[in-house]
Amino acid sequence: MANYLVPGDLRYSKTHEWIKDLGGNKFRVGISDYAAKHIGDVTYVELPQVDDEIGKEESGCVIETVKSSEDVYNSITGKVTAENGDILNDNPETINNDCYGEGWLYEIQAASADDFKALMSPADYEKFLAELGD
Amino acid sequence: MSQKTPLFDTHRELGATMGDFGGWNMPLWYKTGQLKEHVATRTACGLFDICHMGEFIVTGNDTLAFWDHLLTNAVTSMTDGQAMYNFMLNEQGGVVDDCIVYRFSATRWMLVVNAGTQDGDHEWLKAHATGDVQIENIGPATGKLDLQGPTAPKVIAKLVGREKLADLKFFRFIPEIMIGGVKCLLSRTGYTGEVGFEIYCPMGDTKKLWDILITVGAEFGITPAGLGARDTLRLEAGLPLHGHEIAPGIPAVGTPWEFAINYEHEFIGKDALLANKGNLFVYPVIVEGRRKPGAHAQVLADGAACGEVVSDILAVSLDKKPAAFIRTTRELKSGDTVTIRNEQGGSFTAQVMDNPLWRGTSRKKMDAFL
Numbered sequence: 001m002a003n004y005l006v007p008g009d010l011r012y013s014k015t016h017e018w019i020k021d022l023g024g025n026k027f028r029v030g031i032s033d034y035a036a037k038h039i040g041d042v043t044y045v046e047l048p049q050v051d052d053e054i055g056k057e058e059s060g061c062v063i064e065t066v067k068s069s070e071d072v073y074n075s076i077t078g079k080v081t082a083e084n085g086d087i088l089n090d091n092p093e094t095i096n097n098d099c100y101g102e103g104w105l106y107e108i109q110a111a112s113a114d115d116f117k118a119l120m121s122p123a124d125y126e127k128f129l130a131e132l133g134d
Numbered sequence: 135m136s137q138k139t140p141l142f143d144t145h146r147e148l149g150a151t152m153g154d155f156g157g158w159n160m161p162l163w164y165k166t167g168q169l170k171e172h173v174a175t176r177t178a179c180g181l182f183d184i185c186h187m188g189e190f191i192v193t194g195n196d197t198l199a200f201w202d203h204l205l206t207n208a209v210t211s212m213t214d215g216q217a218m219y220n221f222m223l224n225e226q227g228g229v230v231d232d233c234i235v236y237r238f239s240a241t242r243w244m245l246v247v248n249a250g251t252q253d254g255d256h257e258w259l260k261a262h263a264t265g266d267v268q269i270e271n272i273g274p275a276t277g278k279l280d281l282q283g284p285t286a287p288k289v290i291a292k293l294v295g296r297e298k299l300a301d302l303k304f305f306r307f308i309p310e311i312m313i314g315g316v317k318c319l320l321s322r323t324g325y326t327g328e329v330g331f332e333i334y335c336p337m338g339d340t341k342k343l344w345d346i347l348i349t350v351g352a353e354f355g356i357t358p359a360g361l362g363a364r365d366t367l368r369l370e371a372g373l374p375l376h377g378h379e380i381a382p383g384i385p386a387v388g389t390p391w392e393f394a395i396n397y398e399h400e401f402i403g404k405d406a407l408l409a410n411k412g413n414l415f416v417y418p419v420i421v422e423g424r425r426k427p428g429a430h431a432q433v434l435a436d437g438a439a440c441g442e443v444v445s446d447i448l449a450v451s452l453d454k455k456p457a458a459f460i461r462t463t464r465e466l467k468s469g470d471t472v473t474i475r476n477e478q479g480g481s482f483t484a485q486v487m488d489n490p491l492w493r494g495t496s497r498k499k500m501d502a503f504l
Contacts, residue, residue, distance in 0.1 A: 037151050038151060040151070040162065040163055040167070040168050040362055041163070041167045041168045041169045043169075043424070043448050043454055044424040044425065046425070062425070064424065064425055064426060064448070065168075065448075066168050066169060066172075066362065066366055066447060066448045066450065067168075067362055067365065067366070067447055067448075068426075069425065069426055069428055093167075093169075096167065
């Protein structure tokens with residue numbers, strides 16, 4: 001199995017998004033190292049707009065790569081408060097180079113932390129990746 | 135369980151993302167990334183592990199008649215040391231496989247086929263062999279590395295001597311040549327649109343050959359490249375991928391690859407092709423905007439549905455514009471505009487282009503590169 005970075009201060013979805021707790025039921029969203037390596041070079045990101053309301057398991061944004069077009073599934077029902085277009089519009093490859101840092105996608109305000117708590121812990125996500133066997 | 139080439143560990147060491155292709159676990163891209171691998175192949179050279187493809191040696195006094203019946207192109211016009219791109223069709227005119235046939239002599243040939251189709255191809259060959267025709271599957275014992283791009287001739291020249299390469303024309307090959315101590319067949323062919331080589335060697339020597347090429351190629355910008363880049367390079371260069379632009383269930387008419395079909399001889403599928411002329415067409419298109427519509431998206435011309443997207447990529451060499459091949463039931467011409475709609479509700483405008491989208495260095499005189 002290849003090695004993938006799984007930072008300990010985040011939670012993870014089965015569709016390989018990471019979610020960071022920013023406090024006050026606000027969360028930051030990005031894609032995991034596993035996802036970034038598997039989709040290949042990102043060429044364009046269609047981000048949500050601030051004030052968009054996105055439900056759990058809906059498409060939060062779309063990542064275009066050279067070969068494919070990938071939906072990023074939203075894990076936290078809420079309202080978008082920020083998007084990372086300042087960086088990603090001109091440098092979408094930041095997602096490949098720094099998926100947990102500068103390559104974040106958007107931030108969302110939820111009513112509670114329930115959706116967040118239901119996500120996988122870093123240890124569970126590592127187990128999940130090991131089961132994928134790749 | 136997917137098969138592995140002798141370079142599996144090398145790919146992993148290079149940080150490759152692996153994927154299944156035709157029953158083989160192959161590198162899709164390396165740590166370098168698909169974009170850079172694509173650009174490196176257009177501007178310097180890319181090295182591709184293509185060990186998964188199938189090879190057959192066909193010998194015997196009736197081989198030429200066998201090919202004439204089985205393959206679409208003008209194989210009878212070939213001379214020793216020549217290679218030729220061909221379709222192998224079924225009775226319905228669908229493509230069993232696209233392939234390259236190599237002529238060593240009138241009674242000794244090699245056929246190179248796709249990875250995922252090689253078992254079926256083998257059965258097809260055996261089922262149609264009559265008279266003095268012997269078929270030997272050398273695929274499992276044969277390694278294949280493709281070195282493609284404008285600096286590829288310099289890399290090979292450094293290993294074999296400039297004089298051995300200077301006269302090697304497009305679609306010609308050297309049946310036996312030592313490259314860094316490895317006995318190879320060196321073919322001036324490829325699937326990227328650039329000048330370069332397909333190099334065949336004993337499977338067990340593949341790693342040795344790879345290492346030599348990487349070492350000698352360092353000063354010429356050699357870059358390991360995966361199947362992802364191979365796909366974007368071939369689509370730009372206007373070449374089909376079996377299972378997409380060409381397939382067993384689709385008559386091979388109206389495509390940009392009519393050059394591979396010579397109607398001056400009798401071959402399997404010819405009647406079906408003639409019966410289907412004017413019914414199907416394949417065109418390259420450039421899509422407006424930055425998003426790709428996706429394979430199988432519907433194509434409409436003047437508001438009427440007339441086909442679908444069969445492959446789409448970002449044309450890295452064309453300012454990263456989305457590009458696709460579409461298959462239609464309606465004849466279109468270069469410059470026509472079509473609408474493409476996908477299942478996600480996206481609507482796209484695309485323009486029909488001339489094939490290929492990218493004209494590379496493949497046909498230039500070898501001298502220009504040495």
